[in-house]
Structures are given as C-alpha cells and as structure tokens.
Amino acid sequence: MSKIIGLIPARMAASRFPGKPLFPIFGRPMIEHVFERARLFPRWDVLAICTCDEEIKAFGDSKGYPVIMTADTHTRALDRVAEAATKCGVDVADDDIVLNVQGDEPMMHPDMIAATIKPMEERQAEVRGTMLAMDIVDEAQFRNPDALKIIHDLSGRVLYTSRQPIPYCKQFTPELGAKRIYGIFGFRWDFLKLFTSLAPSPLEIKEACDSNRLYDYGHHQHIAPYPFQPSYSVDSPHDIGIVEAAMQADPLWGRY
Structure with missing residues (x-):
C-alpha cells in the first residue's frame, strides 16, 4: 500500500500577512x-x-511537532513541500502520496484530506494529482481575488485556475457550479517531482498559483470535489475575525 505523507508548508514572510503562521487564533498560533x-x-x-x-x-519543537527545515529560496509552497519530502525520514516511492496541507487553513477537517486522496486511489492510473475543490455559494467569494477559482472538464480534469471570477456569468447564483481551491493538494511522488523539475511558468506567475505551472506545460491535476462549508483560510489580518466567528460553531473546535 502506498505511504501517505503530509507536509504543512509555512513561512513568516508572507507578503500580505507577515508572521501569519504564528498569529494567534483564540490564543493559539494558526x-x-x-x-x-x-x-x-x-x-x-x-x-x-x-x-x-x-x-x-522553535514553536514546533516546543509542541513536539516534527519540523523539516527547507531552503529560504522557495517562493511556491509545492517546491518547499517537494524538498521536505526528500527529508521526511522515510523512503518515498514514486507511487506514494504526498499531501500539501496549507499552513493558512486553520479550519480544515480531516475528511477533507480523505477527499483529496480519494480520486488518486480510485483512479490511480489516470489521476496523479488532485486539489480540493469547494463549491462557491456566495457572490462575494466568487468575486474575491484571494479565492482561486477552478475551471475543469467533465472528467474533473483541471484546465485552469484564476483569481478572476470564472466561469463568466451575468448574475451569480450557486447553481453556476463555481468552485474554489481549498488549500489541500495531493500528488503521487513522481508527479510532484515532475512539477518541481519545471521552471516557473507565465500563468503561474500572473495568477500567483502554483498549479498553473502544470497546465502551462501540458500536465493535469483533477478536482477532489467537496461541498461548501463555512471553512475559511487566512490571507490577510482581516480574515482572523472571520475565522474566529466561524470556528465557534465548528465541531472540531474543542477537540484539540
């Protein structure tokens, strides 16, 4: 059976919110x-x-969390994750699954991880990489450039991701079927190595989205569909209040 390796990339120098990995949410670092x-x-x-x-x-050590140190030259989370996978303490085979769980998703649930893995296990020959794709149900999020929207084909293969509100509509409704990236990505190890072998691409740089590197070079990920729930990432200091308000109703809050 393939090993499952989870890596949480985090850095203090986030351009929109410096220091956010250690910023407190209900008194505990994100x-x-x-x-x-x-x-x-x-x-x-x-x-x-x-x-x-x-x-x-230092914080991870104080909590007993495993921490892997990586180069300070990475500008994309997936490049950091790929380096960390080579230092994670186990031999990673090409068919092993490496999960990037973004460090700014303080409301993520473990069933989201299971959902991200599911297409790779059920369609192993076809699906080598996935992204968790959450339904968008309100227009504010559809228009928000911090929410990366996904365009995919009928088989679930991702064609493009953008900060623009896509697909186009004259008036937003939930029935549009728009989806956004939720910050959990799955890769077979050989596919993640392929990603890091490619130079940063024009659409990756323009949209500030790692995954567009794959599409620029003719490779593909698939969506891991997930229904909407009030689970929010932290992109700016403004988001802390949104997360704290939503987290009070989150059934996982209080279990750790």
Whole structure:
C-alpha cells in the first residue's frame, strides 16, 4: 500500500500577512490549529511542518511537532513541500502520496484530506494529482481575488485556475457550479517531482498559483470535489475575525 505523507508548508514572510503562521487564533498560533486538525486524519505515515524559519521551528519543537527545515529560496509552497519530502525520514516511492496541507487553513477537517486522496486511489492510473475543490455559494467569494477559482472538464480534469471570477456569468447564483481551491493538494511522488523539475511558468506567475505551472506545460491535476462549508483560510489580518466567528460553531473546535 502506498505511504501517505503530509507536509504543512509555512513561512513568516508572507507578503500580505507577515508572521501569519504564528498569529494567534483564540490564543493559539494558526499553525497549531492546522497541525492539530491534520493529525486527526488516521492514515498518515508522516505528518510534519516544513519551513525555512527558526521561529516556526522553535514553536514546533516546543509542541513536539516534527519540523523539516527547507531552503529560504522557495517562493511556491509545492517546491518547499517537494524538498521536505526528500527529508521526511522515510523512503518515498514514486507511487506514494504526498499531501500539501496549507499552513493558512486553520479550519480544515480531516475528511477533507480523505477527499483529496480519494480520486488518486480510485483512479490511480489516470489521476496523479488532485486539489480540493469547494463549491462557491456566495457572490462575494466568487468575486474575491484571494479565492482561486477552478475551471475543469467533465472528467474533473483541471484546465485552469484564476483569481478572476470564472466561469463568466451575468448574475451569480450557486447553481453556476463555481468552485474554489481549498488549500489541500495531493500528488503521487513522481508527479510532484515532475512539477518541481519545471521552471516557473507565465500563468503561474500572473495568477500567483502554483498549479498553473502544470497546465502551462501540458500536465493535469483533477478536482477532489467537496461541498461548501463555512471553512475559511487566512490571507490577510482581516480574515482572523472571520475565522474566529466561524470556528465557534465548528465541531472540531474543542477537540484539540
């Protein structure tokens, strides 16, 4: 059976919110919420934080979390995750699954991880990489450039991701079927190695989205569909209040 390796990339130098991995949410650093929720998923062979920052390492060490130090030259999370996979303490085979669980998703649930893995296990020959794709149900999120929208074909193969409101509509309704990236990505190890072998691409740079590198070079991920739930990422300081308000009704809050 393939190993499942979870890596949580985090860095202090986020352009829109410097220091956000250690910013407190209900008195606990954001990265703590992410790690504690991620480890509720029962199938990990490895789960670790990966970072280039000593402050994050010191916090992880204080909690007993595995921390993998990476180069400080990475500008994309997937490149950091790929380096960390080579240092995770196990031999990673080409068919093993490497999960990137973004460090700014303090409301993620372990069943989201299971959903991200599911297409790779059920359609192994066809699906080598996935992204969790959450339904968009309100126009504000559809118009929000921080929410990366997904265009995919009928088989679930991702064609493009954009900060623009796509697909086009004159008036938004939930029936449009728009989806956004939720920050959990799955890769077979050979596919992640392929990603890191490619130079950063024009559409990746223009949209500030790692996954567009694959599409620019003719490769594909698939969506891992997930229904809407009030689960929010942290892109700016403004999002902290939104997350704290929603987290009070989250059934996982209080379990860690």
